[in-house]
Amino acid sequence: MTRSESPGSRDPDALIRRAGDRGNPDFDQHFLVDDRVVDRIPGYLPDTADRSHILEIGGGPGVLTDRLLAVADHVTVIERDPTFAAHLREEFADAIDADRLTVIEGDALEVDLPDATACVSNLPYSASSEIAFRLLPLDIPLVLMFQQEFAERMVAAVGEDDYGRLSVSAQHYADCEIVESVPNTAFDPQPAVQSALVRLMPRKPEYTVADEEFFLRFVKAIFTQRRKTIRNAIRNTAHISGLDDADAVVDAADEDLLGRRAGNVAPAEFAALAQTAVEHGFDDSDDG
Numbered sequence: 001m002t003r004s005e006s007p008g009s010r011d012p013d014a015l016i017r018r019a020g021d022r023g024n025p026d027f028d029q030h031f032l033v034d035d036r037v038v039d040r041i042p043g044y045l046p047d048t049a050d051r052s053h054i055l056e057i058g059g060g061p062g063v064l065t066d067r068l069l070a071v072a073d074h075v076t077v078i079e080r081d082p083t084f085a086a087h088l089r090e091e092f093a094d095a096i097d098a099d100r101l102t103v104i105e106g107d108a109l110e111v112d113l114p115d116a117t118a119c120v121s122n123l124p125y126s127a128s129s130e131i132a133f134r135l136l137p138l139d140i141p142l143v144l145m146f147q148q149e150f151a152e153r154m155v156a157a158v159g160e161d162d163y164g165r166l167s168v169s170a171q172h173y174a175d176c177e178i179v180e181s182v183p184n185t186a187f188d189p190q191p192a193v194q195s196a197l198v199r200l201m202p203r204k205p206e207y208t209v210a211d212e213e214f215f216l217r218f219v220k221a222i223f224t225q226r227r228k229t230i231r232n233a234i235r236n237t238a239h240i241s242g243l244d245d246a247d248a249v250v251d252a253a254d255e256d257l258l259g260r261r262a263g264n265v266a267p268a269e270f271a272a273l274a275q276t277a278v279e280h281g282f283d284d285s286d287d288g
Protein backbone atom coordinates (compact mmCIF):
# COMPACT_ATOMS: atom_id res chain seq x y z
CA MET A 1 0.00 0.00 0.00
CA THR A 2 2.63 2.48 1.01
CA ARG A 3 4.84 1.71 -1.95
CA SER A 4 2.12 2.26 -4.53
CA GLU A 5 1.27 5.79 -3.38
CA SER A 6 2.15 8.31 -6.05
CA PRO A 7 4.92 10.74 -5.10
CA GLY A 8 3.73 14.04 -3.68
CA SER A 9 0.64 12.80 -1.87
CA ARG A 10 1.80 10.97 1.23
CA ASP A 11 0.17 12.11 4.46
CA PRO A 12 2.67 13.48 7.03
CA ASP A 13 1.01 11.85 10.06
CA ALA A 14 0.75 8.49 8.27
CA LEU A 15 4.45 8.66 7.37
CA ILE A 16 5.39 9.32 11.01
CA ARG A 17 3.20 6.37 12.10
CA ARG A 18 4.82 4.08 9.57
CA ALA A 19 8.30 5.25 10.63
CA GLY A 20 7.35 3.80 14.02
CA ASP A 21 9.11 6.48 16.02
CA ARG A 22 8.23 9.99 17.10
CA GLY A 23 10.67 12.82 16.57
CA ASN A 24 13.14 13.39 19.37
CA PRO A 25 13.97 17.11 19.79
CA ASP A 26 17.31 16.13 21.33
CA PHE A 27 18.24 14.77 17.89
CA ASP A 28 16.90 17.79 15.95
CA GLN A 29 13.81 15.85 14.95
CA HIS A 30 10.99 18.34 14.39
CA PHE A 31 8.93 16.85 11.59
CA LEU A 32 6.74 18.84 9.22
CA VAL A 33 3.10 17.84 9.70
CA ASP A 34 1.34 20.71 7.92
CA ASP A 35 1.01 19.44 4.38
CA ARG A 36 0.09 22.90 3.04
CA VAL A 37 3.58 24.04 4.04
CA VAL A 38 5.29 20.91 2.67
CA ASP A 39 3.40 21.16 -0.61
CA ARG A 40 4.70 24.71 -1.15
CA ILE A 41 8.38 24.01 -0.44
CA PRO A 42 9.56 22.54 -3.79
CA GLY A 43 7.90 25.51 -5.56
CA TYR A 44 10.40 27.87 -3.96
CA LEU A 45 13.05 26.57 -6.32
CA PRO A 46 13.10 29.01 -9.23
CA ASP A 47 11.58 27.80 -12.52
CA THR A 48 15.04 27.87 -14.07
CA ALA A 49 16.55 25.51 -11.46
CA ASP A 50 17.89 22.20 -12.73
CA ARG A 51 15.76 19.55 -10.99
CA SER A 52 17.66 16.54 -12.31
CA HIS A 53 19.20 15.74 -8.91
CA ILE A 54 17.85 17.26 -5.71
CA LEU A 55 19.65 16.73 -2.40
CA GLU A 56 17.72 16.59 0.87
CA ILE A 57 19.48 16.71 4.21
CA GLY A 58 17.63 15.10 7.12
CA GLY A 59 14.85 13.03 5.56
CA GLY A 60 13.15 11.91 8.80
CA PRO A 61 9.78 10.28 8.02
CA GLY A 62 10.07 11.39 4.38
CA VAL A 63 7.30 13.93 3.85
CA LEU A 64 9.60 16.32 1.98
CA THR A 65 11.38 13.42 0.25
CA ASP A 66 7.98 12.44 -1.13
CA ARG A 67 7.29 15.95 -2.47
CA LEU A 68 10.77 16.17 -3.99
CA LEU A 69 10.35 12.84 -5.79
CA ALA A 70 7.33 14.40 -7.49
CA VAL A 71 9.43 17.17 -9.06
CA ALA A 72 12.96 15.77 -9.43
CA ASP A 73 14.44 13.14 -11.72
CA HIS A 74 16.60 11.88 -8.86
CA VAL A 75 16.66 12.60 -5.12
CA THR A 76 19.47 11.87 -2.68
CA VAL A 77 18.49 12.01 0.98
CA ILE A 78 20.99 12.00 3.82
CA GLU A 79 19.66 10.85 7.21
CA ARG A 80 21.77 10.22 10.29
CA ASP A 81 19.25 8.35 12.43
CA PRO A 82 19.34 4.59 11.59
CA THR A 83 15.63 4.12 12.40
CA PHE A 84 14.53 6.83 9.99
CA ALA A 85 17.08 5.82 7.33
CA ALA A 86 15.67 2.26 7.43
CA HIS A 87 12.15 3.64 7.24
CA LEU A 88 13.05 5.75 4.17
CA ARG A 89 14.52 2.68 2.43
CA GLU A 90 11.33 0.71 3.14
CA GLU A 91 8.83 3.49 2.42
CA PHE A 92 10.43 4.49 -0.86
CA ALA A 93 11.61 1.05 -2.02
CA ASP A 94 9.94 1.56 -5.41
CA ALA A 95 11.80 4.80 -6.04
CA ILE A 96 15.08 3.18 -4.98
CA ASP A 97 14.43 0.21 -7.31
CA ALA A 98 13.68 2.65 -10.14
CA ASP A 99 17.00 4.40 -9.44
CA ARG A 100 15.18 7.62 -8.59
CA LEU A 101 16.19 7.76 -4.91
CA THR A 102 19.45 7.25 -3.03
CA VAL A 103 19.35 7.04 0.77
CA ILE A 104 22.65 7.83 2.46
CA GLU A 105 22.71 6.86 6.14
CA GLY A 106 25.21 9.19 7.77
CA ASP A 107 26.09 12.59 9.14
CA ALA A 108 25.60 15.40 6.61
CA LEU A 109 28.69 17.09 8.01
CA GLU A 110 30.87 14.10 7.23
CA VAL A 111 29.58 12.12 4.25
CA ASP A 112 30.66 12.96 0.72
CA LEU A 113 27.97 15.12 -0.83
CA PRO A 114 26.58 13.95 -4.18
CA ASP A 115 26.84 15.98 -7.35
CA ALA A 116 23.37 17.51 -6.88
CA THR A 117 21.84 20.31 -8.96
CA ALA A 118 19.80 21.80 -6.06
CA CYS A 119 19.19 21.21 -2.37
CA VAL A 120 15.86 21.49 -0.55
CA SER A 121 15.88 20.66 3.16
CA ASN A 122 14.27 21.16 6.55
CA LEU A 123 17.61 21.26 8.31
CA PRO A 124 18.54 19.88 11.73
CA TYR A 125 18.79 23.20 13.56
CA SER A 126 21.79 22.50 15.78
CA ALA A 127 23.93 21.88 12.67
CA SER A 128 22.15 24.23 10.27
CA SER A 129 24.93 26.80 10.06
CA GLU A 130 27.66 24.24 9.43
CA ILE A 131 25.52 22.41 6.88
CA ALA A 132 24.62 25.66 5.08
CA PHE A 133 28.29 26.58 4.76
CA ARG A 134 29.02 23.10 3.35
CA LEU A 135 26.30 23.68 0.76
CA LEU A 136 26.93 27.31 -0.21
CA PRO A 137 30.25 26.69 -2.03
CA LEU A 138 28.54 24.03 -4.20
CA ASP A 139 27.12 26.83 -6.35
CA ILE A 140 23.60 25.36 -6.63
CA PRO A 141 20.18 26.80 -5.68
CA LEU A 142 19.24 26.04 -2.07
CA VAL A 143 15.87 26.18 -0.29
CA LEU A 144 16.54 25.62 3.40
CA MET A 145 14.49 25.80 6.60
CA PHE A 146 16.20 27.57 9.50
CA GLN A 147 15.19 29.04 12.80
CA GLN A 148 13.57 32.41 12.00
CA GLU A 149 16.11 34.45 13.94
CA PHE A 150 19.00 32.75 12.13
CA ALA A 151 17.27 33.33 8.77
CA GLU A 152 16.84 37.03 9.52
CA ARG A 153 20.52 37.40 10.31
CA MET A 154 21.41 35.55 7.12
CA VAL A 155 19.41 37.86 4.82
CA ALA A 156 20.05 41.18 6.63
CA ALA A 157 21.45 44.12 4.66
CA VAL A 158 24.16 46.51 5.84
CA GLY A 159 22.84 48.94 8.45
CA GLU A 160 20.03 46.65 9.62
CA ASP A 161 20.04 45.42 13.23
CA ASP A 162 20.53 41.78 12.23
CA TYR A 163 23.41 42.48 9.83
CA GLY A 164 26.54 40.65 10.91
CA ARG A 165 29.11 38.04 10.15
CA LEU A 166 26.45 35.56 9.03
CA SER A 167 24.96 38.06 6.54
CA VAL A 168 28.33 38.90 4.97
CA SER A 169 29.48 35.26 4.81
CA ALA A 170 26.26 33.85 3.36
CA GLN A 171 25.81 36.73 0.90
CA HIS A 172 29.38 36.21 -0.25
CA TYR A 173 28.06 33.10 -2.00
CA ALA A 174 24.42 33.78 -2.77
CA ASP A 175 21.46 36.12 -2.91
CA CYS A 176 19.54 35.19 0.24
CA GLU A 177 15.81 35.77 0.68
CA ILE A 178 13.22 34.63 3.23
CA VAL A 179 10.41 33.13 1.15
CA GLU A 180 8.12 31.97 3.96
CA SER A 181 7.91 32.21 7.73
CA VAL A 182 6.69 28.94 9.21
CA PRO A 183 4.91 28.79 12.58
CA ASN A 184 6.05 26.17 15.08
CA THR A 185 2.59 24.58 14.87
CA ALA A 186 3.62 23.20 11.45
CA PHE A 187 5.96 20.73 13.19
CA ASP A 188 5.69 17.76 15.52
CA PRO A 189 7.20 17.90 18.05
CA GLN A 190 6.93 21.68 17.97
CA PRO A 191 10.20 23.61 18.22
CA ALA A 192 10.30 26.44 20.76
CA VAL A 193 10.76 29.08 18.07
CA GLN A 194 9.39 30.05 14.66
CA SER A 195 11.12 28.89 11.49
CA ALA A 196 11.70 30.39 8.07
CA LEU A 197 12.42 29.08 4.60
CA VAL A 198 15.31 30.81 2.88
CA ARG A 199 16.08 30.65 -0.84
CA LEU A 200 19.79 31.04 -1.58
CA MET A 201 20.63 31.64 -5.24
CA PRO A 202 24.33 31.27 -6.05
CA ARG A 203 26.10 34.15 -7.78
CA LYS A 204 29.49 35.81 -7.77
CA PRO A 205 29.80 38.69 -5.26
CA GLU A 206 29.99 42.24 -6.60
CA TYR A 207 33.60 42.44 -5.38
CA THR A 208 36.64 40.22 -5.72
CA VAL A 209 38.81 38.87 -2.94
CA ALA A 210 42.27 37.48 -3.55
CA ASP A 211 42.15 35.24 -0.48
CA GLU A 212 38.61 34.03 0.30
CA GLU A 213 39.61 32.14 3.43
CA PHE A 214 41.28 35.23 4.90
CA PHE A 215 38.33 37.45 3.92
CA LEU A 216 35.85 35.22 5.79
CA ARG A 217 38.16 34.94 8.83
CA PHE A 218 38.73 38.71 8.85
CA VAL A 219 34.97 39.44 8.75
CA LYS A 220 34.42 36.96 11.58
CA ALA A 221 37.17 38.64 13.62
CA ILE A 222 35.88 42.19 13.09
CA PHE A 223 32.30 41.27 14.04
CA THR A 224 33.48 39.89 17.40
CA GLN A 225 34.04 43.60 18.19
CA ARG A 226 30.96 45.01 16.55
CA ARG A 227 30.53 47.81 19.10
CA LYS A 228 34.08 49.05 18.56
CA THR A 229 35.27 51.21 15.67
CA ILE A 230 36.85 49.32 12.78
CA ARG A 231 40.18 50.84 13.85
CA ASN A 232 40.00 49.22 17.28
CA ALA A 233 38.40 46.04 15.99
CA ILE A 234 41.32 45.46 13.60
CA ARG A 235 43.80 46.03 16.43
CA ASN A 236 41.92 43.90 18.99
CA THR A 237 41.34 40.84 16.81
CA ALA A 238 44.71 40.08 15.22
CA HIS A 239 44.74 36.80 17.19
CA ILE A 240 41.59 35.76 15.28
CA SER A 241 42.31 37.24 11.84
CA GLY A 242 45.93 36.08 12.00
CA LEU A 243 47.37 39.51 11.10
CA ASP A 244 51.04 39.96 12.00
CA ASP A 245 50.87 43.75 11.98
CA ALA A 246 47.42 45.19 12.70
CA ASP A 247 48.83 48.72 13.09
CA ALA A 248 50.19 48.65 9.54
CA VAL A 249 46.68 47.78 8.29
CA VAL A 250 45.18 50.66 10.28
CA ASP A 251 47.82 53.03 8.87
CA ALA A 252 46.98 52.00 5.32
CA ALA A 253 43.17 51.91 5.62
CA ASP A 254 40.66 54.59 4.71
CA GLU A 255 40.16 57.06 7.57
CA ASP A 256 36.37 57.28 7.19
CA LEU A 257 36.02 53.50 7.28
CA LEU A 258 38.22 53.21 10.39
CA GLY A 259 35.82 55.41 12.35
CA ARG A 260 32.73 53.33 11.55
CA ARG A 261 31.38 50.16 13.18
CA ALA A 262 31.11 46.74 11.54
CA GLY A 263 27.32 46.92 11.25
CA ASN A 264 27.66 49.84 8.85
CA VAL A 265 30.37 48.37 6.64
CA ALA A 266 29.06 46.87 3.40
CA PRO A 267 30.41 43.53 2.10
CA ALA A 268 32.33 45.26 -0.73
CA GLU A 269 33.96 47.58 1.81
CA PHE A 270 34.96 44.58 3.92
CA ALA A 271 36.46 43.04 0.79
CA ALA A 272 38.51 46.18 0.09
CA LEU A 273 39.64 46.33 3.71
CA ALA A 274 40.61 42.65 3.64
CA GLN A 275 42.69 43.36 0.54
CA THR A 276 44.45 46.21 2.38
CA ALA A 277 45.05 43.81 5.27
CA VAL A 278 46.56 41.18 2.96
CA GLU A 279 48.83 43.80 1.39
CA HIS A 280 50.02 45.43 4.63
CA GLY A 281 49.26 43.17 7.58
CA PHE A 282 51.61 40.25 7.13
CA ASP A 283 55.34 40.07 7.77
CA ASP A 284 55.97 39.00 4.21
CA SER A 285 53.45 41.48 2.75
CA ASP A 286 56.03 43.46 0.86
CA ASP A 287 58.04 40.48 -0.32
CA GLY A 288 55.71 39.93 -3.24
Ligand SMILES: C[S@@+](CC[C@H](N)C(=O)[O-])C[C@H]1O[C@@H](n2cnc3c(N)ncnc32)[C@H](O)[C@@H]1O
Residues within 6 Å of the ligand: 027, 028, 029, 030, 031, 032, 033, 057, 058, 059, 060, 061, 062, 063, 064, 065, 078, 079, 080, 081, 084, 106, 107, 108, 109, 122, 123, 124, 125, 127
Ligand atom coordinates in the same frame (compact mmCIF):
# COMPACT_ATOMS: atom_id res chain seq x y z
C1 LIG B 1 14.03 18.96 11.25
S1 LIG B 1 14.04 17.23 10.89
C2 LIG B 1 13.37 17.22 9.26
C3 LIG B 1 12.73 15.89 8.88
C4 LIG B 1 11.88 15.91 7.62
N1 LIG B 1 12.64 16.31 6.44
C5 LIG B 1 10.69 16.82 7.78
O1 LIG B 1 10.72 17.92 7.21
O2 LIG B 1 9.74 16.45 8.46
C6 LIG B 1 15.78 16.99 10.66
C7 LIG B 1 16.20 15.56 10.32
O3 LIG B 1 17.63 15.56 10.20
C8 LIG B 1 18.18 14.41 10.84
N2 LIG B 1 19.54 14.81 11.25
C9 LIG B 1 19.92 15.44 12.38
N3 LIG B 1 21.23 15.71 12.34
C10 LIG B 1 21.69 15.23 11.15
C11 LIG B 1 22.97 15.20 10.52
N4 LIG B 1 24.04 15.74 11.12
N5 LIG B 1 23.08 14.63 9.31
C12 LIG B 1 21.99 14.10 8.68
N6 LIG B 1 20.76 14.08 9.24
C13 LIG B 1 20.61 14.65 10.45
C14 LIG B 1 17.23 14.11 11.98
O4 LIG B 1 17.30 12.74 12.37
C15 LIG B 1 15.88 14.50 11.35
O5 LIG B 1 15.31 13.40 10.71
